Amino acid sequence: MSTPTYDELASHWTRLHHFAHLQSIAGWDQAANMPPKGNEARAAAMAEMAALMHRMRTEPTLPDRLQRAEQEPLSDFQRANLREMRRVWRAANALPESLVQRRHLATSRCEHAWRTQRPANDWAGFLENFRPLLALAREEAALLAAQSGLSKYDALMDRFEPGMRSAQVDRVFGEVRQWLPGLIQRVTEKQAQEPVIRPQGPFPVAAQRALCEQVMRRLGFDFEAGRLDVSTHPFCGGVPEDVRMTTRYKEDDALPALMGVIHETGHGRYEQNLPREWLGLPIANARSMGLHESQSLSLEMQLGSHPGFAQQLSPLLMKHLGAQAAWEPENLHKLLTRVKPGFIRVDADEVTYPCHVILRYEIERPLIEGEIECEDIPALWNAKMQELLGISTEGNYTNGCMQDVHWPEGLIGYFPCYTLGAMYAAQWFATMRKEIPGLDAGIARGELQPVFDWLLAKVWSQGSRWETPELVQRASGEVLNPAHFQAHLRARYL
């Protein structure tokens, strides 16, 4: 059937896809390779590309063409593409140019100053920049909300997790709040009775790198379509056809790099296995930040910290880093599942991590809705840290409410994705356990293919065909259900 306008739009998006490729590779290069004096020219080039892509996403003819295409006799597949095109168009067009510029200036200023204000514990100085940034974030949220009919916070969150609403997050996080602090208490008491042998370094970087690469291969990463390099802040970048993962190595401790690499391999496999035949079309993209995190956590937490998987990791650690008692499977599993409440989100274990996220969500949502002001943050942070993790952050901004780069960067509505991802991952494995007989015994024997086949069928190959809630329903037969996450933690830690 004839779909000329849809076809035109598809070509337009394919051009965007090609430019996004160069943008992504240059972005990876910036983090992994670029020498310092290259920064200014690169920033100018990247800004030029961002401006070009923004012009393409806000092309004045697009609303009319989107509308005309919607009248064409489209397949479901084409309709899904059109829905995603409209999402991209809507996000790009929501904000007037002047607001985009003011926002860019405010976040640059706030983030830049934060780098020195955080170590200086300078909350008052931070507020100077964060107050105007919050005003702009609220303005942005109001515009997005007016356009979408969502609440302000939901309008922000929808950019990271399409279809997710705070009503559902409230319900889910509210439940977790009920049982998680008690669980942490029980786990830490139990673990206090269990001695664990600490590994003895140093561990040469070359050996760690070889170990990481072998584990990546074991986890199915395709080195013909990707690389592992080094950067200060590990990430998974590049493009689906050429995934660029990074990590960082510490000579005195090998497990952070290894588990970081396993985490990024989850992101990497998702990207490497996005539907190749749709590449260039918007539904070929990974669905959302939460689903992306569900893949990294499926590999890092569900699989990588699985007691059976420690039997697979153990001989590899012995081989690359030398034999020692700490690498015996049982001890290794203990090392990988140690629970300890602490100040810092990024250092948190699987069990305490959701507390850090719930706390941030419970602050940033009312902050955007105008129910609280930024002056209220420290007291709320301290109260919630006490309540959830039994830790005081009074007067400690450095390791309290100033620890993350997200807010200084104006990234609000993103935090829930971390814990939603952990929950999706638990839900995937709960579903697999029903569908794949002997899953856990298989993992201990290194039979990982059934896991990858499941993820491929249910998540990777689906791209952005469905909004998140529908993908979750299709994959697991039910909506997001935090009971699976609870059951996972109980089974593993109690």
Place this chain on the structure above:
Amino acid sequence: MSTPTYDELASHWTRLHHFAHLQSIAGWDQAANMPPKGNEARAAAMAEMAALMHRMRTEPTLPDRLQRAEQEPLSDFQRANLREMRRVWRAANALPESLVQRRHLATSRCEHAWRTQRPANDWAGFLENFRPLLALAREEAALLAAQSGLSKYDALMDRFEPGMRSAQVDRVFGEVRQWLPGLIQRVTEKQAQEPVIRPQGPFPVAAQRALCEQVMRRLGFDFEAGRLDVSTHPFCGGVPEDVRMTTRYKEDDALPALMGVIHETGHGRYEQNLPREWLGLPIANARSMGLHESQSLSLEMQLGSHPGFAQQLSPLLMKHLGAQAAWEPENLHKLLTRVKPGFIRVDADEVTYPCHVILRYEIERPLIEGEIECEDIPALWNAKMQELLGISTEGNYTNGCMQDVHWPEGLIGYFPCYTLGAMYAAQWFATMRKEIPGLDAGIARGELQPVFDWLLAKVWSQGSRWETPELVQRASGEVLNPAHFQAHLRARYL
């Protein structure tokens, strides 16, 4: 004074410059990092970028704007920019879109098949693809010639060496032809009497890399604004603010990587020292391929193979690769100046190299002008190899007329730049010897700054402000004069 149209054009070129940045970094990445499965997506992204840049260079309003800008009250500096803008516009607009596409197809096909035809010595097969490619190259040359009023070959060569004409090349190469074969004869006879100690490997790659990096630092390469990596075909890419050099290492021989790196460092320093305050404008670019080669050969041949410089290199080789008699300064200098006629241009020494270039020039010029046909190439090649180097290539296409990628890629008019570069380099050093007292003794003591200061003032900082002949005149007080090259070879080799 008001120059609104010129200013608009300058902005347009700055945007082009930003896109060229991303294109260049992605191109380097393709050679140095990209895994094989990334190729197709990268090629599509690069083609999209090339198309965008082509559209910008052929924007329909440009001729009118260039003309209007020329009426504005411009400084000499602005006029030079306008001249270069017009050059870019002319080159991009010379060819109708359909010819560009046919040419692209023909070169892709010819180059791809050449990769297997060359090792198979399959001249007949090669001709099948090269014949139509040559027809298109002639068509292209005719269009460029009609537009510029130059001869066909000159119109092609002008893209690589602006202002250089075959009348001058004929004169210069004609002179060299008179004395070079005799000189080669005398040098090889002389060297046959001089024993040389061969270095004993293996030389670990990490040690070679450390050596290369130290030599690069010694030669003033700024690692805050560039990198050294590995690729199959060494090159110098990236952007002036972030120069990406590559090399390749062989464990059994350390000198090829080292001398290759010294060569690329010449390109790299040129790029790193282009006039920073003009960056983004067309005259901030390196002038030409010949001048670029004059910089790589200034460092590799004039400096790197200088007898005094061997005293500087010797302790570094001993330090990184272990002490051995081969690295003693006198022997090292012998190793670096060994002359031996051979089949392959890229393996040729400084003395025999021009024979390879003259031969190619004497074939490709009449080929484009329609004076000979591609069927004539092998016989001409063989005759000229006999004449210039005393070597027969009869029936040997692999190491004869099929050895270079240039013709299969449709690159015609480029070869002269190699030897013009060697001649410019000799002319620079002849000028320096007059202007800098004790230059050679200084080089032996490692005092290289006067050399770099001269190159900076006369070449690097001049960008594309002048066409090549004027730059040569300004730098050395005379036009290109092959007598300096001859004097250099005589002084060093006899």
